[in-house]
Amino acid sequence: MSRPAAVSRRSTKTEYIETDTGNKISRRSHIEGKQNIMLGGKSVIMAGVCLRGDLSRKTEKTAEGEKETSQTAISVGRASVIATNCTIRPPMRISRGHMIFYPMRIGDNVFIGPNSHISSLTISSHVHIGANSVLSPFCVVKEQCKILPDTVIPPHMIIPPGSVVAGRPAQIVGEVGEGWGQGGGGEGEEWVEGGDLRPLVRSIK
């Protein structure tokens, strides 16, 4: 488990704290339950982002007084960018009178636009989420999807790979082209949605 708030090797004046694996975490982000959050490396968490790692499933072995161990609540892949003022909250539901939290997985090269509220179960790799989106609890976004800005994805919705999704509630409005995510990331080239986000991560300072 990587420690998100590792000691910075740079001067303390910078906006971002960079971890050993290259994650960039804004000093102005709100992170709860750091020990339950995994970042894959080269991922960015920007200012105002709220990560609720404290909402994790606890093991229910309190019989012999053994200490509670909790699982990973949020895991983010490599080179994913969570833009400003997003809220990432693992999904939960009540089962047999107990609130059960489910771990949330975000893949590699995922862009989450600003002011989004993410509570989905899984977001696969190469997904582009537009600004002001709401991903309701337990929704699953498969790989290479594009979610247009201001979309509200209803709970439990599953978005098949390669879909373009929009609307309130979200509907599949199209398919991404065959070249989705290709050809970007080159030197001096503009970034491509769903493509390699490492240049974008590099540019955020």
Added chain:
Amino acid sequence: MASSSFPYTQYACPCTDITTPSSAVTPPSGNATAPGSSDGDSSIDERSFNPHDPRAAYALLPLDHLLYCDECNAIKCPRCTSDDILTWYCPNCLFEVPSSTVRSDGNRCARNCYQCPECTALLAVTAVPKSEADHGTYLKPEGADARTAEAFLLQCQYCDWSTLDIDLTFTKPTKIAEQLAKYRQARQSSVSAASPDTASEDVKTVSSTPISHDLDTAFANLTAFYKTQLATSRDAQPHLSGPYTTSATASNNTTPYTSPSNLHRIMSLYGNNSLQQKPTAKPQPMREAQDPAEGLFTYTPTQTPSHPFQDPHDLLPRPFSLRTRRGKRCRTCRQILARPETKPPSLRFKIRSPALHHIPRLLLKPLNPPVPAPLPETFRLRVEEKGDRAASLSASEGYKQGTPEMYVLIVRNPIFEPVKITLATPAFAPARAGAGGAGARVTVLCPSFTVGAAGDVWDEALGGTAEGGRGAAMERLVGKGGEGRLPEAGKVWERGRSWAGVVVEIVRGGERSGTKGDGNPQFGNGDGDGEEDEVLEIPVFVRADWTGHSAESTGDGAAGGGDGRDGKHARQEARRTTPERKQQHGGEDSVKIPFELGYWCVLGLEPLRA
């Protein structure tokens, strides 16, 4: 065309103005120059691509939607490729549905996947205590045999619609389709018998209300009408052998236009194509229903489009309609251009030949970008307020009507051979007719240059320094970031290993506004206010010439140019296709073949702010 960020580039498929897709590399024939004469700019003004043509909206596509056929050596858009359906699958449960099931049971998921009829969100099976479903009371004692007395309903978690709204509950959480079918059957029989209480034992209609018959009867009428139409057309088909018999039977018929067979007969008389065609193969023209007795059903103005049914009891949970996974083929040579794997939960391509691995791509950016350079619209990292938005820097910041705007047009070469690029733009890019815009004068300072070959991804990675590769390269090339340099005609502005940038000068407002601006600056500004909403679209004709070994060398280039994610697949594909190609070309691999490709692009520029 709507695009999320400026400046954008869209590519025109050459099939646009050619009715049959052609393998030859020709720009749109109707309003464009022929490839041979593209260098001579004698009458390019009249024959250039018009981005404001109504048909241009269908021709222009972002590059990731285009494919490339290396047999035909041409760009292929969705309109000049044919789709092969590989599998059907439900978008919700991602289960593959065999084609036989699709044919027999229809294009719907037969599992427990239902959409809300109100808002299309997913319906979830929810358990409720039976007492609540039956009487709507919560008075049952706590925990009193809750397990056995459960009823189930489908509930929308977005808009809170549930099957209780149509007085429908299920006895078990599985086999919803079966239970729904029973409910529907019961309802239909109740409609036909006009008795409301013929519900089955499985599905309970608590308080059935009379359902409007209009739709059902209309549908029954319509099916009857189509059946008679089909029957008459089938009966008449044996008489379709020749024009003599058709005229004889036509004279017997008293109403000559009513049945499709007669229509077809008349058509064949004048078209005289009855000799070549197989009568069974072609669907025949059919008359549509003309009055309510035949099943014609029109909406009355009182019905809103979102609720065409007046009775909310007509709403039923909708099973998800299936989606397809499709492969793409070139229409001309049947070559497979894209073939995804059939497993619905993943999207990997066995074969893929996207155009952005084969054709030079264009990127326009301002010569002196504002600092810090703005992110593309889709990669905005923070949402700005209204005031911030206006104050934020943009590509065309600081430019006014009639003053020259300087841009760098970067041409990037994805293939493994050096490519000679020739750019051509109309001297005057026209504005949309009637939109009030004035267009712009466009000058490409260096219209003809060479771009180096694309290399391996590794070269790119090792060549670029860790921090802002491009800026460093620029400084290496031109000392102080190009500050002191002036754009020069005939010179490439900046150059990388597989890309080159040339300066483009754009003067918006054209001659009209320019002269006004000279004489009376305020007047010119006034013009600018009126035109600020107009997106400027500049057509550019790109011609690429290169020499390559054969078709597969470009395919190989594509494999290297990929970002590594599907590079493995592409390489496999290249390796797989190599032997058969070699046989085709029969040892002339060493011979260099000249290739040439021409296509139109449209560069979209942000409207000027006043």
